[in-house]
Amino acid sequence: MGQIIQYIQSYRHSDLTPGAAGNMFWALVYIMLVFVGLSVAVIAMNWLERKILAHMQVRLGPMRVGPHGLLQPIADAIKLLLKEDIMPAEADALIFWVAPFVVVLAAFTVFVVVPFGPTHAITDMNIGILFMLGVSSLSVLGVVMAGWASNSHYPLIGALRSSAQMVSYEVAMGMAVVSAILMTSLHGLGPYGVSAASSGTGTLSMIGIVQAQNEQHVWFLFKFFPLGFIAFGIFAIAMVAETNRAPFDLPEAESELTAGFHTEYSGLRWSLFMLGEYAAMIAVSSIAVTLWLGGWYRPFANSLTGDTWDLVFSLFPGLIFLGLAAIAFVGVRRMPKHPYFRVQTIGLAGFGAVLGLIGLILFVPPVRDRIQDIFWFVAKVAGFMYLYIWYRATFPRYRFDQLMKVGWKVLLPIGIGVLILTAILGVVL
Amino acid sequence: MTDQNSSLSHLDLETPEKPFLDANELVINMGPQHPATHGVLRVILRLDGEKVLGLECVIGYLHRGVEKIGEHRTYTMFNPYVDRMDYVAAVSNGLGYCETVEKLLNVEAPPRAQYVRVILTELNRIASHQLWLGTHALDIGAITPLFYTFRDREEILKIYEKYCGARLTTHAFRIGGLQYETYAGFEKDVKNFLDFFRPKIDEYEELLTTNRIWVERTKNVGNISAQDCIALGVTGPVLRASGVKWDLRKAQPYANYKSFDFDIPIGQNGDTYDRYLVRMGEMRQSVRIVQQAVNALPEGPIMAKVPKVMKPAVGEVYHSIEAPKGELGYFIVSDGSTQPYRVRVRPPSFVNLQALDVMCRGQLVADVIAVIGTLDIVLGEVDR
Amino acid sequence: MQQAVQPGMQPVATTFFFYLLSGFTLLSGVFVITRKNPVHSALALIFGLLAQAGLYLMLYAPFVAGVQIILYAGGIMVLFLFVIMLVNLERSQREEQFNGQWVVGLLAAIALGGLFVTVYVKGKALFPYRIAQPVENTNTQQIGLMLYGQYMFAFEIASLLLLVAIIGAVVMAKKRI
Numbered sequence: 001m002g003q004i005i006q007y008i009q010s011y012r013h014s015d016l017t018p019g020a021a022g023n024m025f026w027a028l029v030y031i032m033l034v035f036v037g038l039s040v041a042v043i044a045m046n047w048l049e050r051k052i053l054a055h056m057q058v059r060l061g062p063m064r065v066g067p068h069g070l071l072q073p074i075a076d077a078i079k080l081l082l083k084e085d086i087m088p089a090e091a092d093a094l095i096f097w098v099a100p101f102v103v104v105l106a107a108f109t110v111f112v113v114v115p116f117g118p119t120h121a122i123t124d125m126n127i128g129i130l131f132m133l134g135v136s137s138l139s140v141l142g143v144v145m146a147g148w149a150s151n152s153h154y155p156l157i158g159a160l161r162s163s164a165q166m167v168s169y170e171v172a173m174g175m176a177v178v179s180a181i182l183m184t185s186l187h188g189l190g191p192y193g194v195s196a197a198s199s200g201t202g203t204l205s206m207i208g209i210v211q212a213q214n215e216q217h218v219w220f221l222f223k224f225f226p227l228g229f230i231a232f233g234i235f236a237i238a239m240v241a242e243t244n245r246a247p248f249d250l251p252e253a254e255s256e257l258t259a260g261f262h263t264e265y266s267g268l269r270w271s272l273f274m275l276g277e278y279a280a281m282i283a284v285s286s287i288a289v290t291l292w293l294g295g296w297y298r299p300f301a302n303s304l305t306g307d308t309w310d311l312v313f314s315l316f317p318g319l320i321f322l323g324l325a326a327i328a329f330v331g332v333r334r335m336p337k338h339p340y341f342r343v344q345t346i347g348l349a350g351f352g353a354v355l356g357l358i359g360l361i362l363f364v365p366p367v368r369d370r371i372q373d374i375f376w377f378v379a380k381v382a383g384f385m386y387l388y389i390w391y392r393a394t395f396p397r398y399r400f401d402q403l404m405k406v407g408w409k410v411l412l413p414i415g416i417g418v419l420i421l422t423a424i425l426g427v428v429l
Numbered sequence: 430m431t432d433q434n435s436s437l438s439h440l441d442l443e444t445p446e447k448p449f450l451d452a453n454e455l456v457i458n459m460g461p462q463h464p465a466t467h468g469v470l471r472v473i474l475r476l477d478g479e480k481v482l483g484l485e486c487v488i489g490y491l492h493r494g495v496e497k498i499g500e501h502r503t504y505t506m507f508n509p510y511v512d513r514m515d516y517v518a519a520v521s522n523g524l525g526y527c528e529t530v531e532k533l534l535n536v537e538a539p540p541r542a543q544y545v546r547v548i549l550t551e552l553n554r555i556a557s558h559q560l561w562l563g564t565h566a567l568d569i570g571a572i573t574p575l576f577y578t579f580r581d582r583e584e585i586l587k588i589y590e591k592y593c594g595a596r597l598t599t600h601a602f603r604i605g606g607l608q609y610e611t612y613a614g615f616e617k618d619v620k621n622f623l624d625f626f627r628p629k630i631d632e633y634e635e636l637l638t639t640n641r642i643w644v645e646r647t648k649n650v651g652n653i654s655a656q657d658c659i660a661l662g663v664t665g666p667v668l669r670a671s672g673v674k675w676d677l678r679k680a681q682p683y684a685n686y687k688s689f690d691f692d693i694p695i696g697q698n699g700d701t702y703d704r705y706l707v708r709m710g711e712m713r714q715s716v717r718i719v720q721q722a723v724n725a726l727p728e729g730p731i732m733a734k735v736p737k738v739m740k741p742a743v744g745e746v747y748h749s750i751e752a753p754k755g756e757l758g759y760f761i762v763s764d765g766s767t768q769p770y771r772v773r774v775r776p777p778s779f780v781n782l783q784a785l786d787v788m789c790r791g792q793l794v795a796d797v798i799a800v801i802g803t804l805d806i807v808l809g810e811v812d813r
Numbered sequence: 814m815q816q817a818v819q820p821g822m823q824p825v826a827t828t829f830f831f832y833l834l835s836g837f838t839l840l841s842g843v844f845v846i847t848r849k850n851p852v853h854s855a856l857a858l859i860f861g862l863l864a865q866a867g868l869y870l871m872l873y874a875p876f877v878a879g880v881q882i883i884l885y886a887g888g889i890m891v892l893f894l895f896v897i898m899l900v901n902l903e904r905s906q907r908e909e910q911f912n913g914q915w916v917v918g919l920l921a922a923i924a925l926g927g928l929f930v931t932v933y934v935k936g937k938a939l940f941p942y943r944i945a946q947p948v949e950n951t952n953t954q955q956i957g958l959m960l961y962g963q964y965m966f967a968f969e970i971a972s973l974l975l976l977v978a979i980i981g982a983v984v985m986a987k988k989r990i
Contacts, residue, residue, distance in 0.1 A: 057576035095852065126950045130879035137887030141859065144894050148852060160895060167891060204953055246570065247642055250795070253570060396642045397570025399795045401479075 017207070019112075019123020030122045034111050042278040046073040049389050056393040067348035068331060076271075083267030088151050091264070096149035100265065100272035102142035107279035109135050114286045115206045117296050117373030128206035129177060132287055133170070136242075139280060140166045143261050146273070150264035159261035161400055162244055162251035168407040169241040169248075173284075175415030176235035179422045180291040183220050183228065184212035186426050210295030217302040219294040224425050231418045232292040234411050236387075239284040241407060243277060245388055247395035248403055285384035286377075293380050296373035314368050317375040321359030328352030454482060459797070461490050467564060467801065468808030472785075474797065481789045481797060486782055491812035499772030504530050504604060504739045507772065512598035514774060515810040517560050519598050520553035520589070521752045527602045528683055529748040529759040531733075533741040534604070541729040542606035543685045548619060548722045549592070549601055550684070551715040555626070556585045557753035557805075558708045562633060565705075565802035569646050574636055581629050584622050591618070605735035619723045623716055630712055638706070647701035651788040651800035654699055661787065662780045665755025666711065667804060670696030670703040677751035684750075688725075689718045701803040708805075711753075740767055754778050754805050774813060778806040831871060837864035851897050855890060862886045873946055876953040 011023040018026035047062075047070065054061030062069025087096055113128040115121040125131050140163045147159020185202030203209060213219055220228045241248040252260035262273045289295060298313045329352045335345045361367055398406065459472040469490035475482045495514060499507050511526045512519035524546055531537065538546065559582045563575035586596040591612055593601045601607070637643045653663070655671040668675055676693045678686045694710025696703030741763040749758035755777025764770040781804050788800050841861030848854045862885050869878035947955070960968055 053572075057573050058580050059576060092850070092852070095856070125875065127875045127879045127953065130876065130883065130953075134879050134882035134887060137883055140887060140891050141856075141894070144891060144898070145856070148894075148898050156898060160898065163891060163895075167888065249570075393573045394636065395571065395640065396566065396637075396646055398642055399646060399793065401793065402645055 015119060017119050017121045017124045019121075019125075027122055030120075031112075034114075034122060035108070038108065038111060038279060038282065041282060042275055043073045043077075045278050045281075045385060046076065046274075048385070049392075052386065052389045053393050056390070067335070067344040067351065070347075070351060080267050080271040085268070086264070086266045088264050091151045092149045095145050099142050099146035099149055100269045100276070102145060103139045103276035104272050104279070106135050106137075106139035106142060107276040107283060110280075110283040111286075113206050114283070115210060115290060115295060116377050118207060118211070120296075120374060121207060124205050124207045126203070126205045126208075129181065129204050129209065129287070129291070132206075132283070133174065133177065136280060136283060137167075137170055139276065142276070146265065147261040150261070152264060155261050155263045158251045158263070162261055165244070165248065165251065165400075165403060165407070166242055168404055169238040169411070172407055172411035172415050173235055173238040173242060175412065175419055176231045176238065177287070177291065179227070179231040179415070179419045180209070180220050180235075182419070182422050182426055183216075183223050184209050186216060186429075206290050206295075210290055210297070213294050214297055214301065219292065219297075221292040221294075224422060224429075227418050227422050227425065228292065230414065231422070232288065234415050234418070235288055235292070238407070238411060239288060240388065240391060241403065242284060243280045245277075245281065246392040247398050249392075250397055250400050250403060253397055281385065281388055282381060285381045285388075288384060289377060289380040296377040298372065298376050314372055315363070316379075317371055318359045318362035318368070320379075321355050321362060325352045325356035325359060328355060457794075467806060468811075470801070470806070470808055470811070472797070472801070474794065476794060479793050481792050481794060484786050484789055484797070486785060488779075488782070488808070488811050491808045493813065495813040496772055496774060499769055501768060503767045504741075504769065507769070508603065509598070509600045511774075512600055513809060514776065514813055515752065515754065515757070515778070515807045516597060517807050518553050518557040518753045520601050521550050521557075521750060521757065523600060523602045524550050524684070525748065525750040525752065525757045525759050527604050528750065529746060529761055530604045530739075530741070532748050533744065533746045533761055533763055534735065534739065536605055536733045536735055538606040538684075538733055539730045540685070540727050542731045542733075544722050544726050545607055545611060545731070546602060547684050547686065547689070548719050548726075549589070549599075551718045551722070552585050552588065552619070552622075554715045554753045555712050556582050558712050561708065561753075561802075561805045562705075565799075565805075566637065568798050568802045569643070571637065571640075571643065574633055577629070577633065577636075581626060584625060588615075588618050588622065591615075603732070604739065606730070606732035608732070610731060616723050616726060619719060623720055623723075627716060630709060630716075634709060638709075644702060646799060647705060647803075649698070650701045650792060650796045651803055652698060652700045653784055653788050657787055658699070658784070661784050663755070663784045665752070665777050665781065665805075666704055666707045667699075667755070667781055667784065669693065670707045671699030672697055677749060677756060681749075683748070686718075689721050691717050701799055704803045738767060740765060749775065752777055754807065754810070755781055776810040776813065778804075778808075778810040782806050782811055827871065830867070834864045834867045834871070837861065838868070852894065855893050855897055858893075859886050859890045862890065873948075874952055876956055 007023070008025055011018060011021055011026045014021045014023075018024075018030055050072065051061040051069065062072040065072045065075045087093065110132050112122045113125055113131055115124070143159050143166070144163045147156045147162075150156065150159075181202055181204060183202075203212065216223070221232050222228055240246075244252060252262070262270055265273060294301070298316075300309070300313075328348055332345055332349045332352060335341050335348065362371060455476045455478075457474045457476055459470075459474065461469040461471045463470075471487040471490070473485045473487065475484065493513075495510055498510060502510070508523065508526060511522040515522050527538075559578035563578040566572075566574040589599050589601070590596050592615065593599050593609055653667070653671055655668075655673045657663075658668045658671045658673060664675070672695060674693060674695055677683070678691075679693060691714045692710075694707045694714065696707050743763060743765045745760065745762040747758060747760040749756050751757075756775065757777055758775030760771070760773040760775065761769050762771040785800065785804060788804075789797050792800065838861045841857045841864065844857035845854045845861070848857065862881060866878040866881040866886070869875075869881060
């Protein structure tokens with residue numbers, strides 16, 4: 001028994017991730033935390049998407065199920081679980097079964113290397129970014145399998161289109177990623193700082209990339225401006241196309257002739273596809289945040305230094321949660337004063353109280369210090385999620401040939417150009 | 430069917446002898462139930478891979494026999510039926526019918542009635558174009574303008590409801606003028622609406638006009654030349670977007686459009702983008718017309734001296750107006766009795782739909798939906 | 814950032830994982846050649862390639878493992894699946910499998926197997942007992958240095974070859990639109 005406790009305690013003084021330290025217990029704990037956190041994030045994304053989309057469209061979104069529709073995702077989940085499980089008559093049963101799981105598996109496995117902090121990752125492979133790109137490309141297989149297993153002409157064409165789109169934009173993503181990796185091998189102060197010749201030891205590990213940004217005192221977004229910005233822009237566009245979201249969602253649009261690959265899926269299987277899609281969105285946003293936006297570092301980590309600034313920025317998590325609690329209480333005040341709404345009012349007040357409590361806990365110094373890295377990382381990823389929803393509300397859809405044209409004839413040449421220029425600047429400067 | 434001397438022979442339209450199917454072609458049916466066909470329209474597409482070789486529209490799913498009904502109703506009783514044809518722009522349908530019968534009876538609506546008619550008809554033009562914009566953008570994938578346009582359209586429908594009690598099938602006009610006097614606060618409501626609406630057109634344009642995805646989806650999609658338009662009998666914004674400056678409000682003025690000052694937006698290329706710009710321009714011009722009309726609204730009677738039992742003299746008359754969708758014409762033959770002998774409606778959507786084949790040739794399948802949207806058809810009018 | 818071999822980074826249960834992964838590879842190989850449905854064969858091949866990536870990891874070559882997943886399993890096999898799904902295969906499935914030459918096939922397989930066994934037995938002295946363990950954390954850098962330093966010419970020729978193949982494919986498949 002003492003040995004087990006010793007084993008658990010031994011990790012607490014290490015400065016490595018559990019995987020790197022070889023500590024199975026903590027690795028499992030982190031895996032469970034990431035899994036639960038991701039599931040909660042997907043549920044929250046579902047609610048947020050419907051509400052934000054609705055508010056952008058001058059309407060309210062779900063308001064009935066729970067106060068302000070907060071319980072809507074749960075109602076949707078229950079509905080999907082209780083739906084009839086239809087399998088097309090001549091469908092290939094094994095592949096039909098496996099396809100959603102492949103998509104979800106690929107999307108969730110990516111999170112093994114996502115760094116929420118310097119030691120807050122499940123593991124830190126030295127091929128971290130390569131692993132992420134590779135595993136997320138396995139979800140293409142799931143899409144193809146789903147289209148094939150439906151044994152119907154239109155889902156097959158939709159699946160092939162969807163996977164062709166994903167594969168094409170992976171190339172553009174790769175170019176942008178390589179530009180960012182190139183920047184990790186440079187050492188210098190500031191974007192155009194004069195330095196000795198670059199040390200040449202770049203890294204593919206996710207934690208290493210973020211630490212390189214810290215050492216170089218600049219987020220790769222602003223490095224060699226505008227090159228880092230353009231590379232980030234290419235990745236930001238390619239990642240939207242990669243996850244089949246608007247404006248690149250022709251393969252799954254309802255008003256088009258060819259149906260999407262998930263047409264024949266109903267109930268729980270369909271919800272697995274949606275789960276995989278949201279998880280993939282969060283995964284590629286994590287890549288973008290890690291590579292260009294400085295990962296878990298707070299804004300102005302190198303220009304506004306010092307204890308006071310650290311304190312100011314460390315108050316953000318608590319303040320944000322208190323702000324959310326305030327919004328919830330404003331909503332409570334505006335609830336109709338009618339007996340039918342009593343339960344909802346109490347529910348919303350309780351929700352606001354929970355948020356406020358979390359905010360207060362986040363002010364306590366030990367928690368405050370530990371939560372910093374995770375908070376900033378999650379905040380940046382949340383910004384990307386908002387962008388995703390904003391794109392969906394604003395843009396019309398690209399036609400399929402225009403979509404492929406953008407991927408191959410616009411993004412790829414610009415990506416190669418940025419790569420070459422980054423390499424030249426990295427050697428010269 | 431193809432007249433060798435007609436200007437359309439270069440298009441090689443279908444003749445009954447030519448087979449519709451070919452060995453390498455794929456025939457796809459966009460069934461009567463489809464989210465993007467704006468009603469019960471069936472389109473049979475002949476494809477070669479992704480390219481459209483030709484298409485055939487099968488209509489009649491909404492045929493209700495309106496023209497036949499017209500032969501068994503008196504002129505006044507038939508008035509509510511015309512609203513149901515183009516149910517989106519019911520007020521202008523009513524205007525066309527009432528003016529045609531007034532022409533038959535040789536009466537003229539009093540000035541106040543004409544001003545109110547113009548106000549309500551132009552508001553209806555705005556409402557119809559708003560619905561068109563919302564659904565057209567939705568088909569192309571922009572899901573937000575739908576909600577904005579419907580929200581703003583509500584204000585117009587509120588005015589209609591206050592005036593005549595109905596939002597959609599308004600039956601607003603009567604033969605000889607109006608039945609209801611404008612309610613107290615009508616002018617204030619209309620002026621408030623205009624002030625409310627002017628920045629909204631800019632809002633719609635901001636979302637779409639310079640959006641590169643929108644431009645790529647609509648430029649050079651569904652081109653039709655002016656020559657083809659005239660040969661097919663296409664009217665309305667489709668004709669004007671191809672460069673032909675023909676608007677019945679200016680060319681053959683009716684009601685009292687002569688006393689208003691407005692422009693006619695023209696396009697150049699005859700593609701979907703030009704049709705979009707033309708309709709946006711028309712919304713602005715309608716606002717201008719309504720502003721002038723409501724500023725100059727005279728006092729006076731609202732109904733002309735029309736016999737209670739209408740028995741027009743034997744004869745026939747054709748009168749057409751510029752409905753939001755094109756030239757809406759009524760041909761009424763009277764045999765001297767209280768019921769018309771024949772009421773023939775020339776619906777703009779029906780004639781415009783014939784241009785769908787020409788516009789879709791050589792386009793990709795994904796564009797067919799955009800072209801159907803840009804034609805702005807209403808199946809109630811196509812089928813009657 | 815430095816992932817030198819730390820106390821916690823010793824490989825775990827090497828033998829077990831080796832047998833497991835190579836068992837998966839063999840099993841998937843058997844499935845590839847025995848399944849009737851070509852899509853099943855392709856999926857079994859993907860599974861085998863992923864197991865092989867695991868074997869590369871065991872050989873301290875993480876970069877090769879990552880590239881195996883990205884390119885082989887995630888790119889090439891997807892293209893395989895495209896072709897299989899686009900070509901109408903139901904007809905060929907219903908046809909009788911041509912296996913009248915199974916005797917010759919068996920003899921050839923036995924001969925090849927015997928060759929392998931002979932080579933192994935006779936040349937056991939040539940195989941080192943343990944190969945030099947590459948440094949894991951600089952695997953990518955080492956490959957990069959070799960590829961762009963020593964083997965630059967071969968790399969350029971290979972990429973030129975691929976370019977020619979792409980252009981040829983585009984030219985052959987290009988029709989109207």
